[in-house]
Amino acid sequence: MTPQTRSPSGYSTWRLIAEELRSEIVDESLAPGTRLPTERELVERFGVHRHTVRQAVATLATEGLVARRQGSGTFVVERPRLVHRIGLRTRWSDSLGHRADASPGVLLEAGPDPCPPADVVMSLDLHERAALRTEMVRSVDGLALVRTTDWFVAAAVPDFARHYRDVGGSTTAALRAIGIDDYLRVSSTITARLATFAESTDMDLPGGAVVLVVRGLDALPDGTPLRYGISRFRADRVELNVDT
Amino acid sequence: MTPQTRSPSGYSTWRLIAEELRSEIVDESLAPGTRLPTERELVERFGVHRHTVRQAVATLATEGLVARRQGSGTFVVERPRLVHRIGLRTRWSDSLGHRADASPGVLLEAGPDPCPPADVVMSLDLHERAALRTEMVRSVDGLALVRTTDWFVAAAVPDFARHYRDVGGSTTAALRAIGIDDYLRVSSTITARLATFAESTDMDLPGGAVVLVVRGLDALPDGTPLRYGISRFRADRVELNVDT
């Protein structure tokens, strides 16, 4: 485990240990409220110096994942986790709209996209039609939980950005103002990866954060494609749910 | 980006750059078959020494994610990606069974679990009944893609391990041999995190690999809970799909 004996992985020992412990916490193998193994036990388990274990736990403490109490131990902090349901009607308002502490979505950008990715062109049939792209961040309790990029068929959602701001940051309400009362989720594709630098900046993520990426296609009840969206969720604070 | 100006993250600079590029490849921002930016461009973009970007790209090349061609450039390698469908009937046989190169599941362990996690006890109503736990790895083309842990109500699946081996590594077939012809997915919960040391060993994952974690509850058509499963997928090779 020492840098001398390990092959160069690009990960420091304390970071590896920190991520191992984080996995167990996110997984609830270490349940909220319970005590972490003592530093002595962690030293034993990982075969490293106490300072190394301490630096690992220190980063988790800085992130607010655990709380250390001198003489007593280190404890897993209880943290609310957002459950985002994926189904026929997938709406932010259902997942975080009812929470008193949910802020409206912040529109970072909205404008024409001259050259959307190939799968977006395909899904929305944008060969002959212009695309509108929106970039948003959504937060709960001051914590950014999701970063979204959406494409619309521009002609179908006139003045989207203005309506979005007018209704106070709700996509569903903005679409209703335009005259679109209902839309359905056709399919969702879920992947996961490490956050990019840009995402870490936009969502203020800790180092090495994992994001859940959901690509979804929404259509009008008659089947006309309406929106192609890419949502990137903080994986340590959000879980996706599919009921069948 | 220099070690002097960065706050200590536990990641070496080349590792950060490697993971950034990997995210773009997994995301298909850098599509299969396309050329990576030149070393010169990467040096420019990340503001680091040429040795540093070379080490980053070298790691991706070792993993087979990119191929370097002298005088030509570095290219993103095309790699098959497994799509695992989540729906009412979620079966391995549907996702990877029809592939000629799919190996049967390898049963690592099967036996009584005296003390399953709280949510498993709850979902399967194991307060008074014994639990059977199975641990498996499933591979395609010699590449381990998923590591599963399943709990059954022991009394409902007598001799499961024997049947599983007899039918050659298929859960659905083993259950049929026991007399269970059909079962349905009740709900699925999806999270993501870095792989643990144990998972990295079992699935032979590269350092810092991300896993998609799916917790699912299966029940008999009459609603009796049958199985609670935790599946951990290699996130760089598997995507989940939900059609609604």
Next chain:
DNA sequence: AGAAATTTGTGCGTATGTATG
């Protein structure tokens, strides 16, 4: 209440790894 054991917090010194130039 008090002593001992346990657990986290802190300091210094040394050797090695990392990234730049």
Next chain:
DNA sequence: TCATACATACGCACAAATTTC
């Protein structure tokens, strides 16, 4: 290849808070 600056990991010692007996 070498020099420089910083980060990492280890070894040892002791302090402070809490729990245990």
